Amino acid sequence: MTQRILPVALVQHACSSSRDDNLQHSISGIRQAAKQGAQLILLQELHSSLYFCQTENTHHFDLAEPVPGPTTNLLGELAKELQVVIVASLFEKRAAGLYHNTAVVLERDGSLAGRYRKMHIPDDPGYYEKFYFTPGDLGFQPIPTSVGKLGVLICWDQWFPEAARLMALAGADLLLYPTAIGWDAQDNDAEQLRQREAWQTIQRAHAVANGIPVLSCNRVGVETAPDSDSEIHFWGSSFVTGPQGEIHALAPADKDVVLMADIDLQRSEMVRRIWPYLRDRRIDAYGELNLRYRDQKGDPYRDLDDTGNES
Amino acid sequence: MTQRILPVALVQHACSSSRDDNLQHSISGIRQAAKQGAQLILLQELHSSLYFCQTENTHHFDLAEPVPGPTTNLLGELAKELQVVIVASLFEKRAAGLYHNTAVVLERDGSLAGRYRKMHIPDDPGYYEKFYFTPGDLGFQPIPTSVGKLGVLICWDQWFPEAARLMALAGADLLLYPTAIGWDAQDNDAEQLRQREAWQTIQRAHAVANGIPVLSCNRVGVETAPDSDSEIHFWGSSFVTGPQGEIHALAPADKDVVLMADIDLQRSEMVRRIWPYLRDRRIDAYGELNLRYRDQKGDPYRDLDDTGNES
Numbered sequence: 001m002t003q004r005i006l007p008v009a010l011v012q013h014a015c016s017s018s019r020d021d022n023l024q025h026s027i028s029g030i031r032q033a034a035k036q037g038a039q040l041i042l043l044q045e046l047h048s049s050l051y052f053c054q055t056e057n058t059h060h061f062d063l064a065e066p067v068p069g070p071t072t073n074l075l076g077e078l079a080k081e082l083q084v085v086i087v088a089s090l091f092e093k094r095a096a097g098l099y100h101n102t103a104v105v106l107e108r109d110g111s112l113a114g115r116y117r118k119m120h121i122p123d124d125p126g127y128y129e130k131f132y133f134t135p136g137d138l139g140f141q142p143i144p145t146s147v148g149k150l151g152v153l154i155c156w157d158q159w160f161p162e163a164a165r166l167m168a169l170a171g172a173d174l175l176l177y178p179t180a181i182g183w184d185a186q187d188n189d190a191e192q193l194r195q196r197e198a199w200q201t202i203q204r205a206h207a208v209a210n211g212i213p214v215l216s217c218n219r220v221g222v223e224t225a226p227d228s229d230s231e232i233h234f235w236g237s238s239f240v241t242g243p244q245g246e247i248h249a250l251a252p253a254d255k256d257v258v259l260m261a262d263i264d265l266q267r268s269e270m271v272r273r274i275w276p277y278l279r280d281r282r283i284d285a286y287g288e289l290n291l292r293y294r295d296q297k298g299d300p301y302r303d304l305d306d307t308g309n310e311s
Numbered sequence: 312m313t314q315r316i317l318p319v320a321l322v323q324h325a326c327s328s329s330r331d332d333n334l335q336h337s338i339s340g341i342r343q344a345a346k347q348g349a350q351l352i353l354l355q356e357l358h359s360s361l362y363f364c365q366t367e368n369t370h371h372f373d374l375a376e377p378v379p380g381p382t383t384n385l386l387g388e389l390a391k392e393l394q395v396v397i398v399a400s401l402f403e404k405r406a407a408g409l410y411h412n413t414a415v416v417l418e419r420d421g422s423l424a425g426r427y428r429k430m431h432i433p434d435d436p437g438y439y440e441k442f443y444f445t446p447g448d449l450g451f452q453p454i455p456t457s458v459g460k461l462g463v464l465i466c467w468d469q470w471f472p473e474a475a476r477l478m479a480l481a482g483a484d485l486l487l488y489p490t491a492i493g494w495d496a497q498d499n500d501a502e503q504l505r506q507r508e509a510w511q512t513i514q515r516a517h518a519v520a521n522g523i524p525v526l527s528c529n530r531v532g533v534e535t536a537p538d539s540d541s542e543i544h545f546w547g548s549s550f551v552t553g554p555q556g557e558i559h560a561l562a563p564a565d566k567d568v569v570l571m572a573d574i575d576l577q578r579s580e581m582v583r584r585i586w587p588y589l590r591d592r593r594i595d596a597y598g599e600l601n602l603r604y605r606d607q608k609g610d611p612y613r614d615l616d617d618t619g620n621e622s
Contacts (some may be wrong), residue, residue, distance in 0.1 A: 124586075159519070162600060169599065169605045202519045281431075289601075
């Protein structure tokens with residue numbers, strides 16, 4: 001088999017309250033990536049704004065825009081000029097009172113190749129996304145492009161093996177995760193390290209389980225909510241893995257960076273030949289994955305006394 | 312919430328062609344673990360024999376035994392004597408021509424608490440398990456014991472997030488993987504490292520995705536098939552993680568060892584409160600996990616020429 005190398009880039013940067021500044025950061029990163037030869041460029045989640053979900057505030061809905069719309073037009077033109085495929089992220093206004101956390105793919109002819117609406121929506125202190133985003137209704141459909149079928153997912157999706165698997169089963173060549181995740185300063189160093197390691201580990205595992213590369217792009221910087229004491233230290237650490245979960249490139253935790261990596265798309269097939277998980281899935285026994293929980297009848301625990309006898 | 316500490320142990324050792332010697336290794340490891348306070352003890356896959364699946368040979372079916380049978384009786388008595396729960400692995404003879412790769416759980420009252428029959432069966436050079444083992448027909452059911460509900464899975468199962476998820480959905484407190492995996496000496500050092508890292512990564516990710524600890528016990532030693540040139544260097548590296556995939560204990564790659572770790576079972580609930588994946592699973596959109604593949608109609612790729620135009 002021949003190699004088929006795809007040069008990719010991830011644009012990791014801090015954001016401010018200025019949409020223009022943020023977009024200029026993304027655009028200059030895209031230009032730099034294209035200059036270095038990238039054919040596929042991934043931006044971080046909600047790259048044109050602060051991560052506004054730290055609080056629930058109806059004014060933030062003003063940040064939303066239609067798809068297609070100003071941002072997809074702008075990035076579409078850029079994709080065409082630079083002859084690259086761009087995966088961007090935006091706050092989609094579908095109707096009044098109906099908004100999504102959406103990733104868009106701009107083809108190198110400038111067209112909108114497709115969109116993915118975030119399916120799993122988080123809600124925990126500092127990440128009040130359920131207030132802003134209606135869960136996606138487009139399912140898990142990879143987006144066909146000139147550089148391959150892109151399994152685009154978004155942030156919280158990255159914790160769900162089901163999402164990665166469904167993309168792989170639909171033929172995704174790559175998984176891509178625009179992300180906004182960081183530390184709560186109240187957590188100690190050990191907890192912070194565990195969290196970032198868990199975040200990296202589970203995404204590397206999606207590569208392993210499905211025999212395809214993973215690209216994950218996170219923001220950096222400290223963002224403080226103006227109307228609460230919430231503060232997130234975004235941990236950057238954007239990365240690219242191969243189909244065994246091996247790290248090809250890893251960004252720092254605190255710097256703006258354009259992270260480049262070369263992906264060998266043929267290698268995924270070689271890895272799948274010797275680790276053929278798709279061959280051996282027990283689809284006859286997976287039915288209960290559709291359940292919220294497999295509730296058991298009665299007390300599931302055996303109650304033994306100190307001498308080991310049933311009590 | 313109060314801590315609930317469960318001291319666990321993994322018994323990692325090399326095997327020979329002598330069943331008695333192998334069982335003595337397992338038993339002395341169990342005794343040592345119990346002496347050090349372990350209440351739950353996990354053995355490696357097929358711990359009473361060489362890993363016989365390197366070749367397809369009908370004589371190896373002589374190694375199989377019924378459940379309950381000699382090994383479960385022996386280990387049941389030991390479990391009762393030491394007041395520990397033992398998770399062991401054996402080659403189950405269910406009928407002539409019908410065999411399983413089975414894990415058994417011995418309760419500290421000496422009884423057989425339950426069994427799990429390996430659901431995913433590998434078949435690749437050196438691991439010809441499809442010749443020996445009928446795929447399990449008991450599904451993914453955790454086994455209730457006095458120390459918790461045990462999500463017992465076996466080796467190749469560890470590469471399938473579906474198996475881990477189904478165990479968690481049925482209330483498993485822990486995941487346990489008796490394992491026999493190693494390197495092919497023909498692979499170079501970089502490939503060997505990638506394989507072991509992928510093996511560890513995906514199991515740590517099961518802990519992360521489900522918010523429960525994982526115990527994985529592998530053998531060590533070099534085993535050469537007498538009737539072929541197959542040779543496996545079993546990589547040991549047995550480990551215990553917490554519910555964020557954090558490593559609590561890690562064994563060496565080449566030594567017999569009794570690996571001890573303390574697991575805080577209440578911590579799983581704390582982790583799940585802040586990372587509540589079970590809350591957010593999109594069970595309305597997971598139906599196609601039951602498919603072998605989500606086949607697409609037509610050519611899924613866009614065909615653009617060098618100038619980016621549709622050709």
